[in-house]
Amino acid sequence: MARKPDGPLRKGWTTGACATAATRAAWQALLSGDFPDPVTITLPRGETPSFELIKAETGDGWARASVIKDAGDDPDVTHGAEIIATVRHGKPGNGITFHAGDGVGTITKPGLPLPPGEAAINPKPREMMIAQITELCETFGAKPDVEIEISIPGGAEIATKTWNGRLGIVGGLSVLGTTGVVIPFSCSAWIHSIHRGIDVARATGRIHVAGATGKTSEAAIRAFYDLPEEAIMDMGDFVGGMLKYLRKNPVAFVSIAGGFAKLVKLAQGHLDLHSSRSEVDFDKLAQTVALSGGDAELQDQTRNANTAKQVLELCQAAGVRIEDTIARQACESARATLDGAGAIEIVVTDRSGTIIARHGVGDFEPFRPVQAN
Structure with missing residues (x-):
């Protein structure tokens, strides 16, 4: 994850907001013959951003407009992507329909906000586009029978950097954004993906899921239980x-x-483990060393340590199983947050991916690892 820069940060616009702006410009051009440039839209919370058009094209019964996504100072993988809307007159009575163009994914698994087979254009961006279409139809006296196709050139490649494949969204990106605004370093897209991953796991009948802090621990827990992709968060x-x-x-x-x-960090009560938002309390860690059987000298070494890794190495050299205590304390912290909604275990790995401690597995007897620890 990129490190948050110092100073005030500039907000940006979601793919949903960009798709809405492009859709409004294209539909207005199809109804009036003229593209609004810049095009202004109203977002769900009342903001009225304006977007400069990159494409402005018309043909027989269709119009196309595009804008460049500006995510502000957020390290968004879709920053700088071109969001294209192509609109066409739909069949009378069909209403407003949404279609995935090049670089926009299609949903293939249950559990997401839209059913399999639908374009991966989320409900809130759809609402935003429908509102703009409806407003223009009222202005120009047109029927709201419209086909909207959203495309993102290069979206299939960009999507490999997202969770879409694991969520069962194939062929490209999702068009997202509940407010239309990107708050820099809010990590809302990541957390949204975690939530959707849980939804897919539940919808596909998974009763065991695993969350991992990184690729090494993910590979370890996945191999340990032979978990399928949709069970990994x-x-x-x-x-x-x-x-x-x-x-x-x-x-x-x-x-x-x-x-x-x-x-x-989890053992010490932190629920956001990023280095910029939580840090190890070495005085508390020294208390954990004491609980694990470490002597006064080892506790002093812990208080003066530079990293948690250093403390682990000191304890291992002294034959003190601090990793077991940390697994237990982290499990207690996680269990308190989960508040009885299912059983939980903690699995501690080293940098090579070897599992060095576990706690909580006995809470749910049906699960057994594929191989011995």
């Missing part, structure tokens, strides 16, 4: 975002896998 640092959603949308058994340093 790319949790990253957002353990709180995952657990709070699971509290309201439970599954029977949840595994949380991560490296020692990340899980020390």
Whole structure:
């Protein structure tokens, strides 16, 4: 994850807002013969951003407009992408329909806000586009029978950097955004993907899901239980975002896998594990060393340590199983957040992906690892 820069940050616009602006411009051109440039739209919270058009084309019964997505100072993978809307007159009585063009995905799995077979244009952006179409129809006395096709050139390649494949969205990106505004470093898209991953897992009958802080721990927990892709949540640092959603949308058994340093933070009560938003309390960690059987000298070494990794190495050299205590404390912290909505275990891995500690697996007896630990 990119590090948040110092100073005030510039907000940006979601793919949904950009698609809405392009749709309004194209439909207005089809009805009036003229493209509004810049085109202004009203977002759900009342903002009225204007967008400069990149494309402005018309043909027999269709019009096309595009804008460039500006995500502000957020490290959004779709920043700079061209969002294209092509609109056509639909069959009378068909209403407003949405279609996936080049670079926009199609839904193939249940559990998402739209059914399989639909273009991956989320409900809120659809609402935004419908509002603009309806307003223009009233202005120009037209019937709201419209086909809207959204395209994002290069979207299939960009989508490989997102969760879409795991969620069962094939062929490209999703058109997202509930407010139309991108708040820099809010990580809302990542947390949204975690939630959708849980929805897909539940809809496909998964009763065991696993969240991992990184690729190494993800590979370890996936191999340990032979879990399918849809059971793996790319949790990253957002353990709180995952657990709070699971509290309201439970599954029977949840595994949380991560490296020692990340899980020390969870053990100490942090639910956002990113280095810019939480840090290890070495005084508390020294208390954990004491609980694990470490002597006064080891506790002093812990208080003066530079990293959690260093503490783990000191404890391993002294034969003190601090990783077991951290697994137990992290499990208690996660269990408190989950608040009874399913059983939970913690799996601690080292940097090579070897599992060095587990706690909580006995809470849900049906699950057994594929191989011995």
